Amino acid sequence: MELVKIEKLIEKYLEAETTLEEEKLLKDYFSNKEVPSHLEPYKSMFTYFGNSSLEQYNKSITLPRSKGKNYLRWLSVAAMLVFFIGVFSVYQKDLRDKEEARLAYAETQKALNMISMTLNKGNNAIAQLQVFEATQNRIFKTNK
Numbered sequence: 001m002e003l004v005k006i007e008k009l010i011e012k013y014l015e016a017e018t019t020l021e022e023e024k025l026l027k028d029y030f031s032n033k034e035v036p037s038h039l040e041p042y043k044s045m046f047t048y049f050g051n052s053s054l055e056q057y058n059k060s061i062t063l064p065r066s067k068g069k070n071y072l073r074w075l076s077v078a079a080m081l082v083f084f085i086g087v088f089s090v091y092q093k094d095l096r097d098k099e100e101a102r103l104a105y106a107e108t109q110k111a112l113n114m115i116s117m118t119l120n121k122g123n124n125a126i127a128q129l130q131v132f133e134a135t136q137n138r139i140f141k142t143n144k
Helices: 001-014 018-030 038-054 068-143
Strands: none
Touching: 001 018, 001 038, 018 038
């Protein structure tokens, strides 16, 4: 019964569907017991994973201090300054463009209001002419 369960767990493991608990069961099984011959290749795999997780690297790593670091720091500061100056100038240009657009809109609105007032005067004159024409038509109808 246990052998069937282990074989199913191996299939799940190879398909990357096992949980951590199931993987622990497999590692325990292959590290503690005699394994049937058809499962022997898996024993070396699971014992390798168990042993490799215990390995550590003990040597210390020293990085050499270089004088180029100061140069790199100043270069990065200069690059940031150039970037922020560029962003600020684009932002200021955008504000100027918006203000110019507002002024152009106001001037256009004034011009259109002036045209509208002139056209309204013309409409009033046309309305008076229409009244005059209607009166004239009534007079001619009564004379006939």
